[in-house]
Amino acid sequence: MRIVSIIVLFTVCASYFVYASPFAATWDEVDFALALDRYDLLAMQPHFPGYPYFIFGGMLIHSFVDNAAKALAIWNGLLMTSAIIPIYLLAKTYVEKKYAPFMTALVQSLSYVMLIVSQPMSEGSALALLWWYVWSLERALHSDRVHVQWLPLLLFSIMLGIRLSYIPFGVGILYVWWKRRYRLTQLLLYSLVAVAFQFIWISAVAATEGEGFWQLAFSFVTGHFTQWGGTVSTDEAPFWQRVYLLIFYNIIWTGMAKQSVWLLSCFSILFFMTWKHIFLPNLYRLLLLTYFLWALFAQNIEKPRHILPIVIIVSFFLFVSALQSTSRMRLIVMLVLLVSQTVIGIQGVNNQATQLPATYQLAYDFEQKEQPFILFTWEETRVLEYLRVSFPHERVFSFDVFQREKAVFPHAKVYVTDHVVKGFQAQGIDVRPYIRPVRTYESSLLSDPVYGRITVYEWREEEERE
Secondary structure, eight states, rough: HHHHHHHHHHHHHHHHHHHHHOOOSSSSHHHHHHTTTTOOOGGGGSSOOOHHHHHHHHHHHHOOOSHHHHHHHHHOOOOOOOOHHHHHHHHHHOGGGGGGGHHHHHTTTTTHHHHTTTTSSHHHHHHHHHHHHHHHHHHHHTOOHHHHHHHHHHHHHHHHHOGGGGGGHHHHHHHHHHTTOOOHHHHHHHHHHHHHHHHHHHHHHHHHHTHHHHHHHHHHHHHHHHTTTOOOTTTOSSSHHHHHIIIIIIIIIIIIITHHHHHOOOOHHHHHGGGGOOOOOOOOHHHHHHHHHHHHHHOOOOOOGGGGHHHHHHHHHHHHTTSSSSOOOHHHHOOOOHHHHHHHHHHHHHHHHOOOOOOHHHHHHTTTTTTTTTESSSHHHHHHHTTTTTSSSEEEHHHHHHHHHHHTTTTSSEEEHHHHHHHHHTOOOOOGGGGGEEEEEEEETOTTTTTTTEEEEEEEEHHHOO
């Protein structure tokens, strides 16, 4: 089992470099990729809050790797490889030392985690820092040394400088302070230190943007919670449906099983063999509850990658609980799960790195079309601009604006994507008489659940239909 674990760890870490995604296929990925050549928040390179530690790491790799998206994915892989250390140290705390490599391999080979780490997105780096941060909290709970108490404050700052949405995990620091029963003067000192660490990256980003930084911050936060962020305040679906999607679709079916019936079966068998003896320390209960509520109310439910912190912590303690009683049957099930999720994970990152995303297929196909025509899109325009396509395209949200823009091209064919069509329908416009499907472009909906499938329609006016 130890030999298999070492082979799996080597294979998983190697896949992060061999199959690092070279595609900036979504709006956010384009933001990050462009930032490596010119860091400018006003131009959304990247978008607020700037992700300075993530971009800095990508810049370092970009010195050796020409493809900016691939450089960011490799940076994710490097940090996630480093997370072997805190995972192993935590595993030694909760299971017998001889099972610690096995535990580490099980957690590192989670298939959906592998897929997200291999993308040019900040989640991969943030997950790696989350492991270091949680380990530092464990140390701070049991040590009086000042540098041990300061370490989680520093790591929390770095983590937020990679992904600000992990801010709910700050409750772990409050838990440590509460358990250690610090005096008021100590609490004030540590609070000042925590603020100082955060100030390092916030002030640096603010200095690059000047006075517009705070206006940009306000605009971003307002938009996230009231317009495009996919939070509970902007979700038209019933609340019960949002809860169901978060728990069963995002966390279990996608996050843990990577939408594989086989992996879901393995996890289910392991759970039913273990559920009477599930072990979860209070610190992790608090972290999970806080982030679950944050994901439920303040994150985009359409993107399962937002729940990965829950997935890795739940999986870790499911494995810990299973290894409390090391029966031969449990070990066999876990060994099968380890090999299965590694194989499925490698296949996933390989496909992601070698198959063209739907947005790229759309761009390359329309490059071959005879002009004149114009393509109206939703967020796909960001990728089209990144690829520097030669054909005309416009981003449009309002039907009235679409009518005005379309009139500028009286003799051109007009194409719209399905996201534009859905946007018009949400505005009460009956578009069915005007559209004719042309082609559907498909890639992995796991890699990109929003734009992994794009249907293009030709828009025809009444006289054209006749």
